[in-house]
Amino acid sequence: MSTKQGENLMIDINKLITKKGNINSGILAVVDAQDRFVVTNIDIDDLVPSEDNFYSLTNIESLKENIEEFGLQQNLTVMRRPDKKYEIISGHRRHEACRLLVKEGKKKFSWLPCRIIPTMSDTVKNILLITMNSETRKKTSAEITEEIERLKILYTDYKKENPEFKGRIRENIAENMGMSVANVGRHEKISKNLIPEAKEAYKAGDMNFTAAEEMAKMSAADQKAVYEKTEGKPAAKDAKQHQQETHRETAPPKKPKLQPSAETEHKIFAVTATVAMLEEKKSEALVLMQTDEENGNTGGAANRKAQAQYLDHLQETAEKDLEKLKR
Numbered sequence: 001m002s003t004k005q006g007e008n009l010m011i012d013i014n015k016l017i018t019k020k021g022n023i024n025s026g027i028l029a030v031v032d033a034q035d036r037f038v039v040t041n042i043d044i045d046d047l048v049p050s051e052d053n054f055y056s057l058t059n060i061e062s063l064k065e066n067i068e069e070f071g072l073q074q075n076l077t078v079m080r081r082p083d084k085k086y087e088i089i090s091g092h093r094r095h096e097a098c099r100l101l102v103k104e105g106k107k108k109f110s111w112l113p114c115r116i117i118p119t120m121s122d123t124v125k126n127i128l129l130i131t132m133n134s135e136t137r138k139k140t141s142a143e144i145t146e147e148i149e150r151l152k153i154l155y156t157d158y159k160k161e162n163p164e165f166k167g168r169i170r171e172n173i174a175e176n177m178g179m180s181v182a183n184v185g186r187h188e189k190i191s192k193n194l195i196p197e198a199k200e201a202y203k204a205g206d207m208n209f210t211a212a213e214e215m216a217k218m219s220a221a222d223q224k225a226v227y228e229k230t231e232g233k234p235a236a237k238d239a240k241q242h243q244q245e246t247h248r249e250t251a252p253p254k255k256p257k258l259q260p261s262a263e264t265e266h267k268i269f270a271v272t273a274t275v276a277m278l279e280e281k282k283s284e285a286l287v288l289m290q291t292d293e294e295n296g297n298t299g300g301a302a303n304r305k306a307q308a309q310y311l312d313h314l315q316e317t318a319e320k321d322l323e324k325l326k327r
Helices: 022-035 060-070 093-102 122-134 141-161 171-177 181-193 197-202 211-218 220-229 237-245 263-296 298-326
Strands: 038-045 047-049 074-080 085-089 112-115
Touching: 022 263, 047 211, 060 093, 085 093, 085 112, 085 122, 122 141, 141 171, 141 181, 141 197, 141 211, 171 181, 181 211, 181 298, 197 211, 197 220, 211 220, 211 237, 220 237, 263 298
Parallel strands: 047 085, 074 112
Antiparallel strands: 038 112, 074 085
């Protein structure tokens, strides 16, 4: 395919809706149907990182060393811009690593293999950007929360542009990300309720998912107090302790809590181990799903995705049982 082929293709928006109402699968299906996946070499100076990319460019140095030794093993996915350059949809880390290699004088990395996808609306483009990048990297909890927040907005916009789409937004997000609907809801609460300072700490890795979830249950004033007390690095125990100290005087007297029996402690230990095991198995399933997708094994990828969703459901149930045992 020459660089001119594919430039003027427009996706038929109606074909993006599958029978199950899965927008992401529809987008990929239409792209695959209109683009024969021919790889074109493009000058690195004509490749522009997407302004909508929010994923962190981590471990660039090790990626750069790998590319220098073994070459670029995977193409970038790009879309033609009006100024005749190409917007990167997937491959920002690879582009940055090659840019640094060129800067060091290694000119053979000045031309990068790219798949040029058809021109599409901003809404569809950004859904595709998240879909492609989500499946090719190990994400932080904060990046998953950001994905869900953005997809919620994008799917809402998509439904306004295409009233014939009847899919439920939260369910579609859960299906496309291999998560339970309940877990999507947990991320949504973090996105909606965290104060700006806490959100920044979460994105920077100074606060994990559990702490973010605990903070999101609190008022803005209480969140700010915990944030300042911990110098911007709150843990879940800090949020819980603040809640206990703040509301101790106003709370009605409670019956003395009985110490858990040896049997209960054993159950807590067992369920905690189960939760950790399910999380590990779920991560393994998602990695295998990614490998199957990269190798074109769509059937295997679908099975791995279903497995990950089932494990996520089991983990959610086990976490609820654990909370009951700890009461």
